[in-house]
Amino acid sequence: MKLRFTRTNGPMDDAVDRIIELAEDIRSPEFVREMILTALKAGQEEKDKGAIKLMNSTLKEIRFTSKIFGRYRKMRKITVFGSARTRPEEPIYKMAYLLGKKIAESGYMVITGGGPGIMQAVNEGAGPDHSFGVKIRLPFEQKPNPVLEGNPRLIVYKYFFNRKVAFVKEAHAVALFPGGFGTLDEAMETLTLLQTGKRDLIPLVFVDEPGGVYWSRCIQFFKERLLKNGYINPSDFYLFEQAGSVEEVMDKITGFYRRYHSLRYVQGRLVIRLTSTIDPACVLMLREKFSDILTPGGKIILGGSLPAEADEPEIADLPRLFIDFDRRSFGKLRRLIDAINRC
Numbered sequence: 001m002k003l004r005f006t007r008t009n010g011p012m013d014d015a016v017d018r019i020i021e022l023a024e025d026i027r028s029p030e031f032v033r034e035m036i037l038t039a040l041k042a043g044q045e046e047k048d049k050g051a052i053k054l055m056n057s058t059l060k061e062i063r064f065t066s067k068i069f070g071r072y073r074k075m076r077k078i079t080v081f082g083s084a085r086t087r088p089e090e091p092i093y094k095m096a097y098l099l100g101k102k103i104a105e106s107g108y109m110v111i112t113g114g115g116p117g118i119m120q121a122v123n124e125g126a127g128p129d130h131s132f133g134v135k136i137r138l139p140f141e142q143k144p145n146p147v148l149e150g151n152p153r154l155i156v157y158k159y160f161f162n163r164k165v166a167f168v169k170e171a172h173a174v175a176l177f178p179g180g181f182g183t184l185d186e187a188m189e190t191l192t193l194l195q196t197g198k199r200d201l202i203p204l205v206f207v208d209e210p211g212g213v214y215w216s217r218c219i220q221f222f223k224e225r226l227l228k229n230g231y232i233n234p235s236d237f238y239l240f241e242q243a244g245s246v247e248e249v250m251d252k253i254t255g256f257y258r259r260y261h262s263l264r265y266v267q268g269r270l271v272i273r274l275t276s277t278i279d280p281a282c283v284l285m286l287r288e289k290f291s292d293i294l295t296p297g298g299k300i301i302l303g304g305s306l307p308a309e310a311d312e313p314e315i316a317d318l319p320r321l322f323i324d325f326d327r328r329s330f331g332k333l334r335r336l337i338d339a340i341n342r343c
Helices: 011-023 029-045 049-070 091-105 118-126 160-169 181-196 214-227 234-239 246-256 280-289 330-342
Strands: 077-081 109-112 131-136 154-157 173-176 204-207 241-243 260-266 269-274 300-303 320-323
Touching: 011 029, 029 049, 049 131, 049 154, 049 160, 077 091, 077 118, 077 160, 077 181, 091 109, 091 118, 091 246, 109 118, 118 131, 131 160, 154 160, 160 181, 173 181, 173 246, 181 204, 181 234, 181 330, 204 214, 204 246, 214 234, 214 241, 234 330, 241 246, 246 330, 260 330, 269 330, 280 300, 280 330
Parallel strands: 077 109, 077 173, 109 131, 131 154, 173 204, 204 241
Antiparallel strands: 260 269, 269 320, 300 320
């Protein structure tokens, strides 16, 4: 029988509904129904057992990720990337340790890859109670670092792409220390998601030790090769910042959340939630200064929560800015958020 996501499957729809009913306490049953149908359709269509195994493992890993992080949704978390080969005696290791300590003291939690080097330094600084580890299963580096061994917030992944989802989806900020291919891959992945709007804007901070040039030379390459050849826009440089000290990293992250709280799209319109209101004169200034990222005839206005946001009652009382954003200029949107925080 050919299965469809519409309710045209006759007795099969009744059977799926019955399974959901028997399982009890199913949230968002409409999506669970489609997941069940997707699995059945894959079983009908896919002859490659390896592809079925990939789908199965992916779903299980994503489900477990949501389960582990779900109970900490209200706590802000900072993902920290960096080399697994950095040694404890190196200055950059000590800097990563201090950053982890400062993150925990500031009421945040840290997410690392769970391995040695920079990852271990940050977890040591933050301590096990403020640490998550999202580790990849490899033929080498099998054991997690000592801080995370046996930690209930340690997740071990088979697939890199699921691990990347956890790193970026769950983060309220990302700090990148110097590293190898993996660190650069994570830097470019995060930048691409921010540039294309596939991840809500968050602080992305490139961290070097005082006098270090690792990220400065990468950024020089961006300017001399990518920007010069038209592969990126000048506004893309607003998507990230540089820092040369732990204090500077934390200032950039906490400064981002000075007034800005979060954002959401409601019927195609951008809604920015604020922790405190802003002067109407400032709203007018934002409308004039950032008119180039609005849709034709678009506005920026101050208001309250919308009925569509009823699923987030804990922030219903926060003031909002409604922005007719063109959903293209995410670097300039980051500048708008910076301006909101300065108002």
